[in-house]
Amino acid sequence: MATDRRARAAAEQELALTAPLGHDALLAGLCASVRAGRLAHALEFVGPAGVGKFLVARWFAAALLCDRGPARGGLHDGPCLECGACKRFQAGSHADVFVVDVRQEAEKERSEQLRIGRFVPREEARSTYWGGATVEDFLGLRAASGLWRIVIVREAERMNSEAQNAMLKSLEEPAPNVLWILETSEPHELLPTIHSRAIAVRFEALALELAAEILARAELEPAAARELARWAGGAPGVALELAAQAALELRAVTLAVLVGEAPSTTAAAAVWAVEGEFVGKTERAQQRTRVRRVLDTALELVRDRERLRAGLAPAELPHGGVAAELARAAALATRGESRRALHTLLGCRSDLESNVDPQTVLERALLAFAPPPAAVRARG
Ligand SMILES: [Zn+2]
The missing domain is CATH 3.40.50.300 (P-loop containing nucleotide triphosphate hydrolases)
Incomplete structure (x- = not known):
């Protein structure tokens, strides 16, 4: 087996x-x-x-x-x-x-x-x-x-x-x-x-190159190792956990929503289709772990989008590797909309922990950080 x-x-x-x-x-x-x-x-x-x-x-x-x-x-x-x-x-x-x-x-x-x-x-x-x-x-x-x-x-x-x-x-x-x-x-x-x-x-976090090297030894491919080392802030153990949860794939799904390329219903289906290890005793607990990863990722991406808008360099951000996509996303949502999205996402996060159905929470969260349809239409 x-x-x-x-x-x-x-x-x-x-x-x-x-x-x-x-x-x-x-x-x-x-x-x-x-x-x-x-x-x-x-x-x-x-x-x-x-x-x-x-x-x-x-x-x-x-x-x-x-x-x-x-x-x-x-x-x-x-x-x-x-x-x-x-x-x-x-x-x-x-x-x-x-x-x-x-x-x-x-x-x-x-x-x-x-x-x-x-x-x-x-x-x-x-x-x-x-x-x-x-x-x-x-x-x-x-x-x-x-x-x-x-x-x-x-x-x-x-x-x-x-x-x-x-x-x-x-x-x-x-x-x-x-x-x-x-x-x-x-x-x-x-x-x-x-x-x-x-x-x-x-103990301090490791330099990103060293963290990436450790991840490469754990048989992660070099590009993913670098990206995850940065996401994890130089903590290989955290990066390995992200890798086990197929976090880069889930991030790609989340980003597609942020840049207005995927409607939230398609994205929800894509989230459930990602293959990863989501711990939990029951199926529902595993679903909760998966949705928690998506919510945390969305929170981080929306925050990084605002940091970019405020003029921080991509190299300073955990998600600086997708700065181009985040810049595109910033053109579709105002700061006020970002604030509202963060607020709703935090609400979804606490609903998840108080046992609200993970599927319902995921759908609500995806709607919350999708750009307003008018903005997507205006871009053409
Ligand atoms: Zn000895």
Whole structure:
């Protein structure tokens, strides 16, 4: 089955260790503090979503446990990938690392709420790599390697307050040689007491060329890689998500409406015909994810159209690659019409989250940002 194959490939990729690109200085700093024996017991990896924070967390954890790594005096700022410890890490069987993937838990439970922050995971954080054991089970054991015991929490902001409070107890009474790495792109969702116990490690978005290179390695064709890297603001993880949702195709459909080339009914049919991966437990949830992508894209395009009108250079815009089409669209709608379109689109966005039928929302949204028929007629 294709889906089995994909799931297996995803699981293997989850365990594989790939050197993260674009964060060398940050890794060098972390490894230097290990060699100097002054690594904090809790690190908060903060920065934009999709820039590689979780990749770096696993890479650094592997480096700490590596037989030739910085904790053993090694000079390389990463794992060797060859020793017994590295092999166990990559097989998912290293006893000294515990990964709580709150993101994966969220996807399993109520995927459609992933982006709107209402999701509250189970109280006890359980590891995906430890067959459902809890963090407490893990912390109750002695380090098998004699080095560090490492807990990585992915998308820590999704933990509810009970889970955060439970974690706080461990942070307040740090056990020797236990390291927590909390990964988050929404640090304001974490308790202030957690911030005060952890050392912040700040990540930046990658340069567009580097992000595009990473995407090309993930087998995206170069033109699409460049376009998506720019759309995602230098966050390869976000760009890959856009690619999975066939976002460039959906953007083309949206643009055709904006420039008055496609009537909204044709566009609605085209939106449903695009093949992409739209997460959701039920068919309706998947439809909602698809329509959310169209609405978000339309919002961004209308905003970029107004930024162009205000004189910003295309290179400064996430959708600068379609500046010519946006300029054509600007000739068909006034600023006031753009404002009204934005207002309606935001209303559609909140209707979508309050469970209004996705098809109805899509049709209303497409009508809202289509140029007035008189403007299209006047152009001829
Ligand atoms: Zn190694």
